[in-house]
Amino acid sequence: MTEPTERDPLIKNASQVAPLNRSESKNGPLDISRSRRYGILAGIWSATFLSVVFPSISSDFNKSNQASWLGTSYLLAICTFTPLYGRLSNVLGRRGANQIAVILAGVGTLACGLSNSMELLIAARFLAGLGGGGIFTTASIITSDMYSIRSRGLTQGIASVFNGLGMGLGGPVGGLISDWIGWRWAFLIQMPLFFVSLGLTQYNLHYVTPGKSKSAKEVLKRIDYGGSFTLLMAVGSILVFLSTRYNEERPWKDTSVIVPLVLAGLFAIAFVLVELFLAPEPVLAPFLLKQKIPVLIGLSNYLVALCNFTVMYFFPMWFQTVALTSAATAGLHLMPNSVSMSCGSMFAGWMMHRTGRYKMINLIFGCFPFIGALLITFMKEDSPPTQLWLSIIPLGFGNAVVLQTTLIALLAHLPESSMAVGTGFGQLFRGLGQVSGVGISSAVFQSILDRELRKRIHTPDADQMIRQIRHSARLVASLPPDIQRAAKDSYAIGLKAVFTLAACSTFLAYIIRLPVPEKALEHRPRRKRSSLAEGNSFHKPNSATDISPSTGDVNGSDEDHASAIAVRQSRPRRLSMFEDGDGLMDLEGDRIGGSARQHSTLGGSL
Template sequence: MHSDHEETESLLGLKPTFSPTIINDASSAVPGVIANELTQEPNYGAVETGSLDGENGEGLEDDEYAVPPPRLWFIMSSIMMCAYLSALDTTVVTTLLTVIASDIDALPRMSLIGTSYLLSCSAFQPLFGKLSDIFGRKTMLLVCDFSFAVGCLICGFSNSLWPLVIGRFISGIGGGGMTTLGTITMSDLVSLRKRGLFQGFANIFFAIGASSGGLIGGLVADNFGWRWVFIFQAPLAIIGATLIILFLKLPEGSQGLGVQGHDMISKVKKIDFLGSTLLVLSLTGIISAAAFGGKDIPYNGSIFITLCVFSGATLLSFGYVELYISKEPTIPVHLLADKSVLFCALSNWFYTMAIFGVLYYVPVYFTTVLSLDATQSGLRMIPNFFVASAASVLSGMYMKKTGKYLNFTKITGFVSVIGIFLICFITPKIDTFYQFFLLSLPTFGYATVLTVSLSALIASVPVHYQASTTSIQYAFRAVGSTLGLSISSAIFQHRLENALFSNISKVVPSPDVDIAKIVAKAMESAEYMKIAPEWSVQAIRDSYGAGCHASFWFGLVVIILGYICCTNIEEHQLHSGLSRK
């Protein structure tokens, strides 16, 4: 639920660095190759074609909720708890990496502590849709809850690096599953007409978790020790699992019950092991290349090139396996031949790429060009939380009231385009009041697009595909978040370096000055401006501004592509009943 690890960290304005890695990624495929013969796939669920067949909802009454409201609120409480914990664990170590790594004598490899969680969370997240179609939402939610709890406990009792990394990896699998399955389960419980409203509330809890992670981590570590930061999350996950055990009882005929009338061995045989393996490998390669490329791994090095080739090959192989070999595809790639599915996925991809880059480098602009300290920059990010929350809930309320979304998406999606366009022209003279709301327009449009496109995606396919198509959106969003940060970083670094050489050369007081040395120090850290030669400070500051503007222009180009995709999404009926009749 997005919730995804990709957007919330950036929406909440976490402290930036100048070479983004996966640790800064809040998150976690590109469109597969579509066979020509699949372009005639029927356009499921379009308003013009009428309602869906009863096969998609047999056994369900035409009600707005699948369970009585009192029980629904207990289930939703667990889902919100899962959203909160999953987001919390992405940021809870941001203020503790140095403390933890120093305590276990692993300072040079401390990035692995954050990377391991986000990597597994992103790579495994798309698998849970199909797995829950086989084993049922309840079973898979419990597996993820307990995986998260076990991973946290392993971390809490670790005394060296690798047990801690393994624990973070295990909890990442559970964390990614909790968000995906929470989103999917809501689709089983609530009609499409009200679906967006509940998703909006879930997004708020995800945002609260991401925004409070650093603070909670610091407070707990200071008072009880860093291990308790992980240990205290385990009982919360168990409480969520208990609520699922007691109250998640879906009615007969619900897709959320999984495959019925089969024993465990038969269900296991339905798992697409080959496709799942290829998907995890391709996502792991893409995310690793995007996260580490340019910093830990040179772009022109053999490791980076190998990662890119490997990722591309496994991704193409995954698409081929899903289209032609697998009887039970992990992700129904053929659905990308449907116009709405394809453009919903691409809009998520492009919008996430654009917003992540812009929301990351606006704080960089604040701290370098405007010379704001971290606290001042962080305060300017606070309105984003309220704007994102309001936009998510407003989107849900609009869909609930009107049953429509297309025109709403076109209007709100364009708001982000306008917002990034204005950011491209900011100057050091920007008004203080405007600084606090500079990101409000991009954030508002992005939050509405995420909320609306998910409902549009689900509405465009038969009920039995809703879990798998949700996985499609998470896969596109995950890759988009990481690529957005990586490409923005590469553009920023390239423009910064060129601007530094050019600007410093214009003001250098003597030909004996080693310009390359000053450029290298300025590239390494913006803090160098505090101790740099006085004659070079303004040149360095202007160069950072040029680098930020280059990343902003990239964001504008990409978000325009995203908006074009939004306008190509088709209107589908948001049914008021679960049976979609």
Template structure:
């Protein structure tokens, strides 16, 4: 339990930093005079943490979990200081990149360490705890950030990381001292790591720029995509020729690993996108304020760890994972279709559908991770775990970027149908302001027209999202079923 406590602290640090900043972005942009770069304060952390996740997994297999996780915590600690002391928006964005480089290791290495100390048969239960930490971070992050910014300063959302990081480092160093320190001979593939990091960064930044409404035809944006894809092609060539690749491509030939990574990608594609789009729909179509929209997302946030807890318990009892993944992958697209047609003013019915979606996603998270760990040799558990974490984070980054880009296009098209919105004012901003307008006679008709156009856009978007989710059950149907192993060598040696 001491080990699990330290790992939960590390995961909490990495997960909390993804949500605590969003609510105070306007105040940060106002003080640092950087409204144009405001979105990059969030995107910089997300892109950096996604890129380094598989690299941390490989390094922890080679060098040992304790040293690699300690490095990630120290880097996160130092980057948090840099964030708190930033005087300009570019300084803050660079510090957030460094913080993401540490945050990616906090999550992936902690989950791999759980695989070292918990038998496979019981691992689903502990992965349920991990999902619970994610849910707590998702709910508590905006609240904590709002209170700290209101009563102290936005800089305290970074200062608060320091005591938590020091406590996590102390517990991890003490609790993991008996774990193997990575004794096998190794040669780190630095070229592969650089190609992978550079290529994926280019692609993710390209998608992020699209999600922020920038045109794909500009030379800078298109150049990012071309350079990123070229680096990824070179990365594949590099990994096939080296003896000890950074990411073993042969692992992706294992059907269980490939299918589980794709299904986890789709889970977070939907989860992160819905976490962003649903509150926006509640505001634009339902006419509620930002705080109420955030509260209405709670049923989705709470049901995910509950579904993960159920999944972990059932895996411990039955030793099987495929039925859980199949049930979750079948229910998720149905729930998204239901969200498309449920009136956002119907609070109770919307909450019930969100609970159904959250349970479906929760069933797949621990079962996909444990199935992947069960399908690879013990010495590759770290990189396999990092691949699942990478798939989840990549799904979230791609989901937000792609669906936000589609939503912007749909809203612009819908706004063009309203004659008096086709002037010089930006159509999206005009639609948002009119949808949130009061109920006086002069504005109620405009608000009603805008909300109707926006509802058509959101409904179309949700149906497209559900169509993407339909890929998962077809893949899971081909997933090989294997009984979970009763123990791991490390766990058995610690009994």
């Protein structure tokens, strides 16, 4: 062995020495390996597979009149708290926000399985909804991080297969489990999936997103508590009003009707004021409300979700009350909808990935939901089986295409720094539509059903009989022939009204989407100057002209430059985006990964 000389390097193979700063070994979302990317996708998608709600649960507690709140409480939580996850993904990191959502959903699902009262079960469903909406939002944000705008549609389409399977299999499989070993196990059996999701994201989700880290105290200050609370109270009060006025048939002058209606108006005004003037980082970003594309897509999302949930909530009821099938058979009629939604999402994603366009797909297939809603509206007892089983397919396929293309359209017209906030913005309108699809359609249905039953039933105990028929769809099959005929006809008229409402909402959504312009989708990811590429120095633009707000590319057009200046001047508050030259916007730093926590180093803390 020869002695070293002064010409020999002190370190013979520097590439084998671990870096002193571990953050230097952290990749950006566009630079991670394929196996790690697939591990992340498996983690976030396994959580989105979960979907179970069983109206028959209420029979164990003898409180069937509260059964509707099992679904409504879940949707209420999704509607009011999902927008927060766009912010949390910025200030806590992608992994932190996703795991909070999964933990909340898991704890809520566990509490559902262990509930010993209807009130506790409703509260547990609300807790599960706090995480359920966040799972979908964070999954969408993480996917947007890792793929180019042109590839996101295809990836989101694959994700929708898991969503569709969860929706399609949740009812039938859960019903079998409920019949075999009890409804509690339909919730408890989901718990392993939550642990699988947490384990996969904990191991794989460590990519770096550039920006500036904040302390836990600063993170808590940036959450819009006022906006979330006022939105929760406004939507919740509306649902209470609809329930007391139309489901419980209380008169307008009743205090239980007047008070929630007044509170809904007051809290709605308070929400707007908080978002516009008080919240440091509002859940409903005001600058998005000033832009045409986000507003149009938000309104479309609302109407599409209203149509979806109106049909999903009442479609099985038609088969129970008009066709007099069993509850299990009625639920199976939703399977074609789930399959068609999965196929529609995959088709839209593949077409956008192949062509780089979304508007023509939306124009052609965006009319399918209206056609499907019309086919459903005109169903009759003697309709052929093909109409009864297949009429829902155009609706599911078309709505899936619409939701996929509008999401990509929204992201394509926002700067990279607004992806998380923009995703939460779109989810807020979808959540409002979901709640409206159950609440408004239920009010319309119950009002018409009560009117039609009173026209047809004139027995001495008519009031009690009508109340029982309205509150129990299962009762129709066991009624005497003459009363059964009256109930079937009344249900048919009421259900036709809500299906017409769904058709009108999806047609209006189609009209609203027409002005959304086409924009070519980038085929290659826009690589940010991340820590890996630039030696951990994140580029900060010196002026509004450095980055185009619509594309994120250097040297944008004059129109883009003017838009950037206008946006900056109109938002003095921080909006949880990328660090800019003025230091007004920030998110997790280049020294933190998906967990939004600083990494320790060999030489000490960073």
